[in-house]
Amino acid sequence: MMWEIDEKKGEVSACLSGRVYTREAMALAARLLARRAEVFEEKGASGKVRITLRPRERKPTREALDALAGDFLCEALNQQCRLDTARHNGNVQKLLVTQALYAARRQAEAAGSQLSPERLKELSAEARKLMQEAAQEG
Amino acid sequence: MGRSRAPDRTCTAAPLYSRKLGGRHLITNDWGHYAFLSQEELDRLRAGRLGPAESRFPELVDKGFIRERMDFKGLAGDFRTLNRFLWQGPTLHIFVTTLRCNHACLYCQSSAGRVVGHETDMSLETAKAAVDMVFAGPNRNIAIEFQGGEPLLNWPVVRFVVQYARKRNEAEKRSLFLSVVTNLSLMDEGKLEFLLDNEVSICTSLDGPAPLHDRNRVFHGGSSQETAVRWIKEIERRRLSEPPPRRRIFKTSALMTTTRFSLPAWREIVDTYLDAGFGGIFLRPLSPIGYAKKVWGTIGYGAEEYLDFYRRALDYILEINLRGRPFIERMAAVLAWKVLKRRDPNFVDCRSPCGASIGQVAYNFDGDIYTCDEGRMVAQQGDPIFRIGNVLRDSYDEIMASPATKGCCMASVLDSQPACSRCVYKPYCGLCPVYNYEAQGSLMGQLPRNMHCRVLKGVFDILFEKLDDRAAAEVIEGWLDSSRREVVK
Numbered sequence: 221m222m223w224e225i226d227e228k229k230g231e232v233s234a235c236l237s238g239r240v241y242t243r244e245a246m247a248l249a250a251r252l253l254a255r256r257a258e259v260f261e262e263k264g265a266s267g268k269v270r271i272t273l274r275p276r277e278r279k280p281t282r283e284a285l286d287a288l289a290g291d292f293l294c295e296a297l298n299q300q301c302r303l304d305t306a307r308h309n310g311n312v313q314k315l316l317v318t319q320a321l322y323a324a325r326r327q328a329e330a331a332g333s334q335l336s337p338e339r340l341k342e343l344s345a346e347a348r349k350l351m352q353e354a355a356q357e358g
Numbered sequence: 359m360g361r362s363r364a365p366d367r368t369c370t371a372a373p374l375y376s377r378k379l380g381g382r383h384l385i386t387n388d389w390g391h392y393a394f395l396s397q398e399e400l401d402r403l404r405a406g407r408l409g410p411a412e413s414r415f416p417e418l419v420d421k422g423f424i425r426e427r428m429d430f431k432g433l434a435g436d437f438r439t440l441n442r443f444l445w446q447g448p449t450l451h452i453f454v455t456t457l458r459c460n461h462a463c464l465y466c467q468s469s470a471g472r473v474v475g476h477e478t479d480m481s482l483e484t485a486k487a488a489v490d491m492v493f494a495g496p497n498r499n500i501a502i503e504f505q506g507g508e509p510l511l512n513w514p515v516v517r518f519v520v521q522y523a524r525k526r527n528e529a530e531k532r533s534l535f536l537s538v539v540t541n542l543s544l545m546d547e548g549k550l551e552f553l554l555d556n557e558v559s560i561c562t563s564l565d566g567p568a569p570l571h572d573r574n575r576v577f578h579g580g581s582s583q584e585t586a587v588r589w590i591k592e593i594e595r596r597r598l599s600e601p602p603p604r605r606r607i608f609k610t611s612a613l614m615t616t617t618r619f620s621l622p623a624w625r626e627i628v629d630t631y632l633d634a635g636f637g638g639i640f641l642r643p644l645s646p647i648g649y650a651k652k653v654w655g656t657i658g659y660g661a662e663e664y665l666d667f668y669r670r671a672l673d674y675i676l677e678i679n680l681r682g683r684p685f686i687e688r689m690a691a692v693l694a695w696k697v698l699k700r701r702d703p704n705f706v707d708c709r710s711p712c713g714a715s716i717g718q719v720a721y722n723f724d725g726d727i728y729t730c731d732e733g734r735m736v737a738q739q740g741d742p743i744f745r746i747g748n749v750l751r752d753s754y755d756e757i758m759a760s761p762a763t764k765g766c767c768m769a770s771v772l773d774s775q776p777a778c779s780r781c782v783y784k785p786y787c788g789l790c791p792v793y794n795y796e797a798q799g800s801l802m803g804q805l806p807r808n809m810h811c812r813v814l815k816g817v818f819d820i821l822f823e824k825l826d827d828r829a830a831a832e833v834i835e836g837w838l839d840s841s842r843r844e845v846v847k
Binding site: 246252255294298301302304305306309310312313316317319320321323324325334335339342343346347350351353355357 | 445446447483495513518521522525526529530600710711715763767768774775777779802804806807
């Protein structure tokens with residue numbers, strides 16, 4: 221794919237295939253580059269999407285425009301691969317995350333119930349005493 | 359291993375990951391097993407032509423690499439042991455008792471050199487609420503670690519937390535481990551006796567010989583390194599001279615931070631640790647997180663530079679061991695613990711999902727709670743994205759259900775990362791969403807261009823290369839026979 225660099229306008233654009241990059245991947249890449257550039261999207265011919273990148277820096281050089289275009293494609297590809305991987309492995313991911321978070325929360329209820337409210341009250345009083353001692357020392 | 363075997367029929371390869379290392383192929387699987395195969399063996403395994411009559415076959419069956427002979431019950435047990443943290447909740451609780459510090463370290467974000475003013479000191483009320491939050495968690499193993507700033511600058515809070523946590527644990531009866539990370543410059547007889555009496559482990563910073571350490575860790579009260587080494591030796595003297603069981607004195611440990619200035623001094627750094635009497639060293643790379651990100655151009659380096667430093671230092675350490683002096687490199691030991699023992703070494707930085715919130719929690723001086731200390735450092739630079747709550751306002755359940763907790767958890771599952779999901783080191787590895795966010799702008803990052811990934815992959819390459827060498831492998835296996843606390847931070 222060829223990027224068209226317009227140094228006068230200070231922007232770079234190209235038509236990306238909708239069959240390779242989903243709109244979601246392009247939107248995620250655009251979001252990640254938002255601090256560096258404004259990203260515009262237009263419908264192109266035969267299912268393609270025209271992406272235009274306009275850096276936030278003034279008077280960008282040709283090299284800077286070229287680098288920005290490369291970074292956008294790299295990120296779009298990364299996001300697309302991540303989405304594709306998630307489609308295959310999403311269930312594994314959800315299972316591991318659910319297990320980790322569920323264990324941390326569910327067992328907390330059991331752990332919390334091991335001390336009676338009376339014992340917690342006693343501990344709180346002892347803590348107050350220790351706090352007074354520490355405050356005096358400090 | 360005595361696993362059940364199905365009758366001989368076919369012998370196709372079970373799901374595996376592979377990487378060419380040297381002249382051979384390393385293969386691993388999700389159960390945490392590994393093997394080295396020749397090109398010809400790997401080809402035949404993949405083609406289903408490596409049969410029961412061959413010498414490697416029983417090993418590959420036992421390790422879960424043959425699809426038709428998998429003992430799911432045993433292998434699931436292996437997975438569970440290797441990933442025990444998935445069933446536990448947070449172990450490590452970091453208390454930032456103050457941001458004040460009497461050092462002005464090149465890589466640290468704390469209020470360098472400022473010791474006056476108490477606006478960044480944790481209050482006693484906040485400290486009590488933080489201890490209560492610690493005990494609201496489910497984990498039976500709890501480690502409270504004091505950090506800063508220099509935690510000894512807020513001594514009343516350190517003292518109170520130690521006393522209150524010990525008192526509370528008399529009722530809770532959990533395994534409670536307390537440690538203080540200090541530069542030791544404010545240590546005195548009274549503080550040391552209190553810490554030793556209460557069995558608080560002492561961890562300090564030691565970046566290497568005095569010129570290097572003092573360059574990294576600027577201190578206007580003399581040589582920071584000489585002060586630290588003097589106290590390290592004093593604590594060790596007491597540890598060795600006191601007869602148990604009056605109190606259990608832990609061996610002092612130290613953290614080494616690798617800056618650009620450390621790279622040529624790998625031998626001197628290891629020698630400094632040997633001379634100070636340490637049993638090992640953790641060759642920790644620096645990450646461009648928080649304040650270090652701002653000064654990365656001065657003190658930072660590339661993955662390849664770090665890996666060259668690591669390889670030279672590890673080779674030297676192995677040589678020392680082969681000459682008869684046991685001395686551990688802790689990063690290799692932690693990773694080897696996973697690879698060889700297939701057990702979770704409780705190392706929160708290298709897990710899938712990572713330890714953010716579910717393995718460690720950081721309590722800032724003002725009561726704000728973060729996914730981890732690195733997340734707190736990002737907030738210190740003005741971005742509170744990794745904040746998960748506040749000890750005075752939120753419950754334990756609320757912090758575990760916070761968007762930052764869930765986001766870090768989801769983003770750090772290696773199976774969902776394109777570069778990680780087929781990586782040979784996936785069973786033992788982990789990524790850091792905070793690093794990804796700081797270096798690449800998103801929690802998920804872009805692993806092929808990620809320094810954290812390149813460093814870990816390089817360290818794993820070096821480790822497996824050593825494990826494939828009989829003499830080096832024996833040394834590393836010997837490290838795992840040491841007590842667990844010696845191996846793991």
